[in-house]
Amino acid sequence: VMRLVLPNPGLDRRILNHKDLERLEExxxxxxxxxxxxxxxxxxxxxxxIGIGNVWRFPYLCxxxxxxxxxxxxxxxxxxxxxxxxLLEFAIGQRLRKGSVGVWRSISPYLTGIGIASMLxxxxxxxYYNTLIAWIMWYLFNSFQxxxxxxxxxxxxxxxxxxxxxxxxxxxxxxxxxxxxxxSASIADSGGIHWPIVVCLLAAWTFICICYIRGIGTxxxxxYVTAILPYIVLxxxxxxxxxxxxxxxxxxxxxTPDVNELMxxxxxxxxxxxxxxxxxxxxxxxxxxxxxxxxxxxxMQDAVILTAVTGFTSVYAxxxxxxxxxxxxxxxxxxxxxxxxxxxxxxxDLPEDNITTSNYEAAFNHLNSSHPDIVLGLxxxxxxxxxxxxxxxxxxxxxxxxxxxxxTKMPGSPIWSVLFFLMLLCLGLSTLIGNIExxxxxxxxxxxxxxxxxxxxxxxxxCVVAFLISLLFAQHSGFxxxxxxxxxxxxxxxxxxxxxxxxxxxxxxxxxxxxxDLEFMIGHKPSIFWQLSWRFVSPLIILVILVFYxxxxxxxxLSYLVWDPNSEEFPALVSVPYxxxxxxxxxxxxxxxxxxxxxxxxxxxxxxxxxKMTTSTK
Amino acid sequence: MLEKSLFLLxxxxxxxxxxxxxxxxxxxxxxxxxxxxLGDQAYAxxxxxxxxxxxxxxxxxxxxxxxxQFEVSNIxxxxxxxxxxFWFVVTSPSNTSHLVDKEEVEEAIRKSRNxxxxxxxxxxxxxxxxxxxxxxxxxxxxxTPPWLIVFGVVMGAVGAGIVVMLAFSVVxxxxxxxxxxxxxxxxxxTRAKTTDNGAAGDGVYNMSFSDDERFTxx
Numbered sequence: 056v057m058r059l060v061l062p063n064p065g066l067d068r069r070i071l072n073h074k075d076l077e078r079l080e081e082x083x084x085x086x087x088x089x090x091x092x093x094x095x096x097x098x099x100x101x102x103x104x105i106g107i108g109n110v111w112r113f114p115y116l117c118x119x120x121x122x123x124x125x126x127x128x129x130x131x132x133x134x135x136x137x138x139x140x141x142l143l144e145f146a147i148g149q150r151l152r153k154g155s156v157g158v159w160r161s162i163s164p165y166l167t168g169i170g171i172a173s174m175l176x177x178x179x180x181x182x183y184y185n186t187l188i189a190w191i192m193w194y195l196f197n198s199f200q201x202x203x204x205x206x207x208x209x210x211x212x213x214x215x216x217x218x219x220x221x222x223x224x225x226x227x228x229x230x231x232x233x234x235x236x237x238x239s240a241s242i243a244d245s246g247g248i249h250w251p252i253v254v255c256l257l258a259a260w261t262f263i264c265i266c267y268i269r270g271i272g273t274x275x276x277x278x279y280v281t282a283i284l285p286y287i288v289l290x291x292x293x294x295x296x297x298x299x300x301x302x303x304x305x306x307x308x309x310x311t312p313d314v315n316e317l318m319x320x321x322x323x324x325x326x327x328x329x330x331x332x333x334x335x336x337x338x339x340x341x342x343x344x345x346x347x348x349x350x351x352x353x354x355m356q357d358a359v360i361l362t363a364v365t366g367f368t369s370v371y372a373x374x375x376x377x378x379x380x381x382x383x384x385x386x387x388x389x390x391x392x393x394x395x396x397x398x399x400x401x402x403x404d405l406p407e408d409n410i411t412t413s414n415y416e417a418a419f420n421h422l423n424s425s426h427p428d429i430v431l432g433l434x435x436x437x438x439x440x441x442x443x444x445x446x447x448x449x450x451x452x453x454x455x456x457x458x459x460x461x462x463t464k465m466p467g468s469p470i471w472s473v474l475f476f477l478m479l480l481c482l483g484l485s486t487l488i489g490n491i492e493x494x495x496x497x498x499x500x501x502x503x504x505x506x507x508x509x510x511x512x513x514x515x516x517x518c519v520v521a522f523l524i525s526l527l528f529a530q531h532s533g534f535x536x537x538x539x540x541x542x543x544x545x546x547x548x549x550x551x552x553x554x555x556x557x558x559x560x561x562x563x564x565x566x567x568x569x570x571x572d573l574e575f576m577i578g579h580k581p582s583i584f585w586q587l588s589w590r591f592v593s594p595l596i597i598l599v600i601l602v603f604y605x606x607x608x609x610x611x612x613l614s615y616l617v618w619d620p621n622s623e624e625f626p627a628l629v630s631v632p633y634x635x636x637x638x639x640x641x642x643x644x645x646x647x648x649x650x651x652x653x654x655x656x657x658x659x660x661x662x663x664x665x666x667k668m669t670t671s672t673k
Numbered sequence: 674m675l676e677k678s679l680f681l682l683x684x685x686x687x688x689x690x691x692x693x694x695x696x697x698x699x700x701x702x703x704x705x706x707x708x709x710x711l712g713d714q715a716y717a718x719x720x721x722x723x724x725x726x727x728x729x730x731x732x733x734x735x736x737x738x739x740x741x742q743f744e745v746s747n748i749x750x751x752x753x754x755x756x757x758x759f760w761f762v763v764t765s766p767s768n769t770s771h772l773v774d775k776e777e778v779e780e781a782i783r784k785s786r787n788x789x790x791x792x793x794x795x796x797x798x799x800x801x802x803x804x805x806x807x808x809x810x811x812x813x814x815x816x817t818p819p820w821l822i823v824f825g826v827v828m829g830a831v832g833a834g835i836v837v838m839l840a841f842s843v844v845x846x847x848x849x850x851x852x853x854x855x856x857x858x859x860x861x862x863t864r865a866k867t868t869d870n871g872a873a874g875d876g877v878y879n880m881s882f883s884d885d886e887r888f889t890x891x
Contacts, residue, residue, distance in 0.1 A: 196820035196827075207812035215806040258828055265835050269842070397706075404754035407708040511839060 060565045069161045070151055073575050079152075080350045087152065088271050090347050095275040099344055100361055102282035102485025103335050105368050107187065107454075110482065113333070114373035115449035116325050118309050121316025128317065128326040130366060136596045137330045138362045139588035140553060141341070142581075143560055145354035148342035150572045154496035155339030158346075162564045168655030169555050170497055172648040173339035176548045177493035179644060180338070182521060183540035184490065185263065186528040187451070188483040189255035191476050192262075193235055194455065196255075198472035205230035206463050224626030227460045232534075232618045235455075239531040240619040242539070243634050246531030253529045256522060264518040266484060267491045270510045271347060274488045281485040286368075288478035289375050292471075296378030299465070305381015308444045309373060320603070327600045332545065333365055337552035340489030343496050353577045376453070383461035384443035391438035395419075398433050450541075451534075454479060491517065538615055543641050548648035550601045555652050557594045566590065613637065692772060693751040693762045699772040701782075702803040704758040710799035718757045722793075723750060727761075729792045730782075734763055734773070737781035741766050779805050 071079065090096045117125045151158045156170030197204050208221035208229060216222060221229040232238050239246040266277040296302050316322050335341060345354060389412070396410045399422060410418040423430045446457075462471045495513050498504050504513055528536050560569055566589065574580045616628035693700060703726075708715045716722070727748040734743040743766055753759040763773040782789065782805055790800055797807035 193820070196823040199823050200815070200819040202813060210809055210811055214808050214811075216809070254824065258824060258831075261828065261831050261835070265831050265838070268835065268838055273838070397709075400756060401704065401758075404756040404758060406755040406757070407706060509842070511842060 059562055060567075061563050063163055063563055063565070066162070066564070073572075076150075076152075076350050076575075084152075088347050090271065091275055093352075095271075095278065096344065096348060097357065097360065098278045098282040099271070099275065099485070099488065100341065100357070101364055102278050102482075103340055103344070103489030104333060104361060104365050104486075105282075105285070105482060106333075106335070106486035107479055107482050108329075108332060109365075109369050109372045110376060110479065111450055111453040113329060113369045114309065114376040115453070116329055117373050118377070118445065120319070120322040120325060121313035122308070123310040123312035124314050124316055125322065125326065126370070128323050129330065129369070132323070132327045132330045132596065133362055133366050135588060135592050136327060137334045137336070137365075138358055139585060139593045140331075140336045140557070141334055141361060142355055142358035142585065143556065143589065144336060144341045145345040145358055146569070146573055146576065147560060147564075148345035149348050149350065149352060149354050149576060152346045152350075154343045154346065154500050155493060156497040156500040158342055159559065160500075162559060165656040165659050166555075166559050166563065166652075167659075168652035169552060169559060170339065171501070171655065172548065172552050172555075172651045173337060174494055174497035174501075175648045175651065176544065176552065177338045177340065177490050178521070179540060179544040179648070181487060181490040181494060182525045183528065183537045183544065184483065184487055185259050185521070186252075186256065186525055186533070186537055188263075188480065188487065189252060189259040189528075190235065190451075190455065191479045191483060192258050193251060193255045194459070195473065195476035195480060198469055198476060201469050203459075203463055203468050203472060204234070205459050206468075220620045223620075225460070227456050227463075228626060230459075231451075231455045236534050237531050238534050238618050240617055240621070241631065241634075242532050242535035242615065242637065244532055248526065248529050249531060249533070250529075252533065253526065256525055256529060260518045260522040260525070263484065263487050263491060264514055267488055267495075267514050268511050270495075270514070271344070271492075272510075274492075278485055278488065281481040281488075284481045285478045288474050289372060291474060292478075293371075293375045293378065295465070295471070296375060296382065299378065299382040301382045301385025302378035303381065304385060304440070305377040305379070305444065306374060308381065308441075309377040324600055324603055327596055328546070328550075328604070331549060331553065331597070331600070333369070334361075335486065335489055337549045337556060338490065339493035339497060343492045344489070351576055351578075355573070355577055355581065379458060379461045380444060383457060383464065384440060386461075386464050387443050388438050388440050391436060395435050395438065398435060399430075402429060402433055451537075535615060535617065539637065539640065540644060544644040544648075547601070547604065547645045550597055550604070551649040551652070554594060554597045554601065557589065557597070561589055561594075613641075692764065692770070693749040693760060695752045695760050697760060697762055697772075699775045699778070700760050700762040701775075701778065701805065702758060702760050704756065704801045704803065705793070705795065706799040706801075707757060707793075707795070710795050723753075723759075725792060726750075729785075729789050730761065730763070733781045733785035733789060734778070736785050738777065783808065 117129075147158055151161050153161060154170075155173045156167060159166040159169040205227045208217035208226050210216070211218050218229075220233060224232075236252070237246075237249045265273070266281075267274045331337075345352075345357075348354070392412055392415055396412070396415060399405070399410055399419065400407060403422065403426075419430075419435075458475060459472070462468050462475065465471050491514070495517050498517065499506070499513060504516065508516075527533070530536070560566070566586070570580050570586075613633045614630045615633060617631050619625060619629050619631075622629045695702070705718065707718060724745065727745045727750065730748045731743040731745055734747070735741070743763070747764045747766055747769070748761055749764060750759050750761045763778050765771045765773055782802055786797065786807065790796055793800055
């Protein structure tokens with residue numbers, strides 16, 4: 056099985072041989088865009104891999120799967136699963152010098168499906184990703200005022216209290232779910248278009264259009280800002296965060312190792328999935344980017360560097376995030392204790408100095424033992440630091456609710472808010488550049504857009520079409536659509552495409568040929584580590600993750616969380632089952648890209664057989 | 674004589690105590706949180722502070738009901754606790770055994786709430802009149818939403834950038850076209866001169882492959 060290579064006639068006719076490549080390198084290929092320098096290429100790849108998920112997904116996984124102990128499976132899988140696939144994509148792109156569709160079509164025309172699937176996935180993910188960027192832009196635009204708009208609730212009719220929705224939840228919740236999104240209570244209830252989101256979507260798509268308007272010519276300049284600025288802002292936040300009260304409790308919470316979690320298979324599954332998505336593998340963008348490299352670029356070194364940078368950045372971002380989370384949790388805890396103290400003082404008419412934060416426990420117990428019925432009637436809230444540290448710390452909840460609340464408690468809030476959302480914007484934009492590359496280049500290779508159009512027209516058309524489709528997310532139910540896309544468009548299809556890529560390169564292109572190519576490009580054959588991981592380890596890991604994921608998904612009832620002011624659990628999000636038509640949407644999002652690879656190959660086989668039969672009968 | 678005055682004093686104070694009681698129908702409970710509001714600069718609550726309170730409240734009543742001369746003696750306080758909370762009632766100046774209605778007192782306090790708060794260096798939250806919720810300040814909302822301004826600036830810059838880029842590429846293409854025409858003329862001249870040496874040079878390398886699918890046989 057290790058050395059099994061499927062017959063692949065005509066491969067040499069479809070790809071340049073090594074001599075051709077040398078000539079091309081000497082003469083300079085004016086048709087193909089080129090990187091101005093190596094730094095642009097590395098920064099573009101770093102920007103592509105480091106995305107918003109590093110800030111709002113990895114820290115949550117780290118904390119919920121045993122803190123410091125999670126780093127062990129994460130780093131192991133980073134090296135065993137992520138790095139080999141990374142080198143695979145870099146090397147194949149650099150060798151065959153085409154975008155994702157072109158590369159797979161060159162290996163075998165039956166494999167064009169992989170390229171098409173990559174393009175579809177990039178497109179679908181790009182749609183909802185840019186919606187997240189639109190929300191970030193909305194918050195960024197709203198940060199240029201003091202006091203920040205999410206610190207205030209609107210008043211009710213007689214002016215003595217706040218609007219009930221805001222009163223029961225909080226100002227930040229209200230600002231996100233009502234003012235920003237105006238969410239309805241279910242995905243079926245579309246409720247019309249919310250125009251601030253339309254405006255922000257327009258801004259987001261125009262921004263990415265101008266960043267990528269001349270392909271990597273313009274995006275290569277943009278990444279100097281979008282890839283480097285997040286690191287600077289994270290450093291600023293780290294310094295600021297460490298000086299805040301309660302920061303260290305956050306970091307302790309994050310890194311406290313719980314070795315028992317390593318026995319739990321979901322820990323390894325989540326680590327594997329996170330590594331896969333973190334590297335933006337199977338989107339097609341990395342293949343495209345490395346195809347603009349000179350032929351003898353050391354892609355192995357690049358893969359190792361990128362892996363190290365991704366690992367470091369994940370840990371770095373997690374630390375910063377948890378200093379801020381620790382600060383917020385401590386502030387809320389102190390507020391909770393103060394409120395309880397005030398309630399006790401008011402009920403028992405004690406002077407204000409009697410109960411302080413230091414003797415709260417003792418005083419509470421004393422009062423509870425002497426007057427238990429009064430204390431029971433007071434409805435004292437239990438202030439649980441652990442619960443505060445673990446609430447709402449993933450995804451949009453982290454950025455738009457927890458972090459915005461923490462920022463309002465810091466002195467000089469507007470500046471911190473601007474910095475934070477600027478950082479998220481840069482993180483998102485640099486990933487989106489890779490996304491657009493993975494959509495525009497295949498569209499041109501598939502000849503779906505006219506060949507004589509300049510790059511500007513291609514980018515512009517793609518952005519306009521994508522903007523119109525993403526108006527789906529500007530509805531009142533837009534938040535639920537984004538969650539749907541996030542759960543399904545960017546999960547199973549990527550795993551299947553990654554698996555197909557490995558099989559295609561190892562068994563259809565031929566691992567021996569691939570090794571020779573690498574020897575030609577970088578001067579030495581890849582070591583036994585790479586051989587083992589490409590043939591065994593990585594496909595096995597991906598297969599295991601895929602199977603487990605499908606099994607878990609099939610067993611669970613599909614449900615999602617809604618913001619429903621009329622529900623009993625309000626302000627907590629309520630879990631509601633999806634309506635049945637969502638299954639069709641899920642099939643379109645996850646099923647179609649995954650199945651395109653075999654379906655395309657089959658269709659082509661049938662077509663070729665038909666043609667053969669008609670020609671043979673003649 | 675002395676006994677009579679003593680008796681009257683006792684009687685009036687007893688009457689006052691009867692008018693003011695916790696949960697009185699026309700009274701309000703007041704709660705002050707001085708230490709929470711002022712921290713180290715908190716003042717001690719004593720008889721003089723209570724006197725100021727009664728005087729401020731008399732002022733508030735005068736402010737609300739014009740014509741009636743409320744005095745400090747019209748504000749009766751009882752049930753003081755170490756928390757610094759107490760009940761008070763307001764008697765009418767014309768008839769000291771008749772209490773002013775709850776609603777009137779509430780209106781008076783609402784109207785002069787700010788003045789009462791500032792007399793004690795406290796806020797709506799730290800000087801509470803239980804049963805009279807404070808009118809909250811409306812949230813700050815400027816006429817033009819600031820986000821629209823920022824959005825306009827950003828979009829203007831981006832739009833200008835796009836226009837500049839497109840114009841630049843159009844100009845560049847034109848220049849390339851003119852340049853090509855000139856180059857071709859030069860090339861023809863050199864070709865005419867080097868026809869003998871044409872075979873020796875490398876020429877333009879012709880890629881022997883094509884990614885046209887027609888040629889791939891399966």
